[in-house]
Amino acid sequence: MTRRIIDARLHLLSRQVLDVDGEPVTTVEDLELRGADGGDVVAGEPAHVAAILSGPVLVTRILGGRPPQSRWERIAWSAVSHLGTVVELDVEASTLDVDWPERWLREHVVRRIPGGQHDPEGES
Amino acid sequence: MKKLLGVALGILTAIGGFVDIGDLVTNAVVGARFGFSLVWVVAVGVIGICLFAEMSGRVAAVSGRATFEIIRERLGPRAGGANLVASFAINLLTLTAEIGGIALALHLASSVEPRLWMPVAALAVWLVLWRVKFSIMENVVGLMGLLLIGFAVALFLLGPDWSQVAREITQPAVPEGEHPAAYWYYAVALFGAAMTPYEVFFFSSGAVEEKWTAKSLGQNRLNVFTGFPLGGLLSVAIAGCAAVVLLPHGIEVSTLSQIVLPVAQAGGTLLLAVVIVGIVAATFGAALETALSSGYTLAQYLGWSWGKFRRPAQAARFHVTMMIALLLAVAILMTSVDPVAVTEFSVVFSAVALPLTYIPILVVANDPDYMGARVNGRVANTLGSVYLGIVLVAALAAIPLMIATGAGS
Amino acid sequence: MTTPRRPLARTATRTTRRTTVRTTVRTTATLACVLLATSAALSSCTASRQEPGQAVAAVADAVELADSAVATTNLTVVLLDGGDLVAPVADTAISDQIGELSDASSALTTLVPPDDTSSALRVQGLAALAMAVDAVVSARAWVAHTAGGDLGPDGGVPTDPRDVVDALDEAADQLEAVLTEAGR
Known part of the structure; x- marks a missing residue:
């Protein structure tokens, strides 16, 4: 893979995240940055992206402030396989914590309505 | 042969899918008040929707990204979020108007109170969204919407003085006794009705639903550049019928039942039946499109999985969003608001929201990261910039004109 | 430091x-x-508490609305009589116009005329509107009659479409007289 320079603000934030099957997972709401030694980021020192953040962090990105670390919903950066106009992961959405609202609605609402499992593209 | 059939089908559904309750009501109101003197606005609006629908379709086909993903990505969470709130609200208003329109059309055919039809119509819309394959849904309602050609037939049977009509169209003037502000208010409303943002949300997301690729670009162009203008002609025919029959009687259009009277006069009960079925199909189709658009916009902004091509369980949040939107629409209608009034408001607010949708499309259609070699050509960019100017003027003028004219009265 | x-x-x-x-x-x-x-x-x-000119315009607007409703009903009756319309559509069209008339009526009745001219015009408008309501309501009864309802002259329902149209024309004349008075 060729090296490219990527502007995190321009090429990462608000991009769509797809899982290994190409299913949409979330958008990149924010990024967790860590210092070179894994500690906090120090201005002027090199830092790396540790995780993609999603969920409640969107609200604080719009209104300002930031949620407590315990409320951060992370996708580890190691799961990222490719960066293009979308961010592709090498894991399935169902293994990620950030996917819980989708799974909750699926189990508690949609699956209980008759036809919720029906494949619209198949023979009906 | 099969390919040719597919092409023809695409064009026909684009024609049948163009007209919705907003076009229907606004054109009839305008025809009955201003005759043919505002036809030029429909032409301007149709060229605009062609331009931007082609762009959004091309972006979706080449990059696989639908319009609201792009809006979010380009405008960021804050401006994108404000855009989402505005678009979602206007879309909900349009959905409300469409479901009200289905109910009014069924009321015409049956004399059963529209308030009883509204929940039935919403349930039917939901069942189609829940169950039916995307392409079948699109083709059936598109082809049935084509029955609105009855308006064009009616106009020819009424046989107005065509040279007079041509003169009114080519040399537009504010009719005597009308205030210029009212004339321009309805110009903005017609423009908003022709360029309603949901059409672009639906068109681009539909391209993803049907798994378009760069190979589909020819089909995209053909659908847009033949289907939409022919759909625009249907709009003009609706205005024309009102101008020929209702204007001389001094009838102000405020109900759906008035819109179909010219058709009955021209073609009797048979043509009337055809047109009523066409109105039901057109509003039903538009209700499907706006309900889907409410799901598309929210899901694309937040990066959820979306699309009718997925099993409902695989796009749970998307389907729940559409259910909530439909329930809200019915709830609004149950307050016994007049669906025609909701329609008139929805087209004007659509005009206000136009720049929010069309600026990001123009930007991304020029981004080689997304489009590779398929970026906008010079013609598309020049026209796009001109239209951006028009869209901005219409958006800024809409609310002041609405206040100054007391919503056109 | x-x-x-x-x-x-x-x-x-x-x-x-x-x-x-x-x-x-x-x-x-x-x-x-x-x-x-x-x-x-x-x-x-809001129609109440206005300048005299505005009050006259408000009366004229309401009367114009009523005029449009009467014209629509007239067209509907003619079409149904000629066999170009089916009864359910005609019934819906006319009942929609009754709604329009009640809008016109509430606009006229809630108005507070600030001077004699607009007050006199309002009285004229109300009288013309009453005729319009009578004519449109009996037009709807005639539609029910033609659809095979158990209605007839004994219940005051016209059986001849010409009578219906005449009543509508007369109401329209009255409404238009008010409009001329208002300078439209």
Whole structure:
């Protein structure tokens, strides 16, 4: 893979995240940055992206402030396989914590309505 | 042969899918008040929707990204979020108007109170969204919407003085006794009705639903550049019928039942039946499109999985969003608001929201990261910039004109 | 070392306060704009308490609405009589117009005329509107009659479409007389 320079603000934030099957997972709401030694980021020192953040962090990105670390919903950066106009992961959405609202609605609402499992593209 | 059939089908559904309750009501109101003197606005609006629908379709086909993903990505969470709130609200208003329109059309055919039809119509819309394959849904309602050609037939049977009509169209003037502000208010409303943002949300997301690729670009162009203008002609025919029959009687259009009277006069009960079925199909189709658009916009902004091509369980949040939107629409209608009034408001607010949708499309259609070699050509960019100017003027003028004219009265 | 700290801190406080003040100003301005827009939008809706000219215009608007309703009913009756319309559509069309007439009526009845001219015009308008309501209601009864309802002359329902159209024409004449008076 060729090296490219990527502007995190321009090429990462608000991009769509797809899982290994190409299913949409979330958008990149924010990024967790860590210092070179894994500690906090120090201005002027090199830092790396540790995780993609999603969920409640969107609200604080719009209104300002930031949620407590315990409320951060992370996708580890190691799961990222490719960066293009979308961010592709090498894991399935169902293994990620950030996917819980989708799974909750699926189990508690949609699956209980008759036809919720029906494949619209198949023979009906 | 099969390919040719597919092409023809695409064009026909684009024609049948163009007209919705907003076009229907606004054109009839305008025809009955201003005759043919505002036809030029429909032409301007149709060229605009062609331009931007082609762009959004091309972006979706080449990059696989639908319009609201792009809006979010380009405008960021804050401006994108404000855009989402505005678009979602206007879309909900349009959905409300469409479901009200289905109910009014069924009321015409049956004399059963529209308030009883509204929940039935919403349930039917939901069942189609829940169950039916995307392409079948699109083709059936598109082809049935084509029955609105009855308006064009009616106009020819009424046989107005065509040279007079041509003169009114080519040399537009504010009719005597009308205030210029009212004339321009309805110009903005017609423009908003022709360029309603949901059409672009639906068109681009539909391209993803049907798994378009760069190979589909020819089909995209053909659908847009033949289907939409022919759909625009249907709009003009609706205005024309009102101008020929209702204007001389001094009838102000405020109900759906008035819109179909010219058709009955021209073609009797048979043509009337055809047109009523066409109105039901057109509003039903538009209700499907706006309900889907409410799901598309929210899901694309937040990066959820979306699309009718997925099993409902695989796009749970998307389907729940559409259910909530439909329930809200019915709830609004149950307050016994007049669906025609909701329609008139929805087209004007659509005009206000136009720049929010069309600026990001123009930007991304020029981004080689997304489009590779398929970026906008010079013609598309020049026209796009001109239209951006028009869209901005219409958006800024809409609310002041609405206040100054007391919503056109 | 201590000396530069205090001014720095003070500057910081001042900046914060200024930002807060600016935010408050902005919020107030937005609120004022919203209020202004709302009141402007509402003022165009209320018919009561107006200048004499506006009151005449309000009467004329309501009468025009009624005139349009009568014209629609007339067209519907003619079409149904000629066999170009089916009864359910005709019934819906006319019942929609009854709704329009009640809008016109509420506009006229809630108006508070500020002078004699507009008051006299309103009285004329109400009289013409009453005729219009009678004519449209009996047109609807005639539609029910043609659809095979158990209605007839004994219940005051016209059986001849010409009578229906005549009544509608007469109401339209009255309404148009009011409009001429109002200068439309």
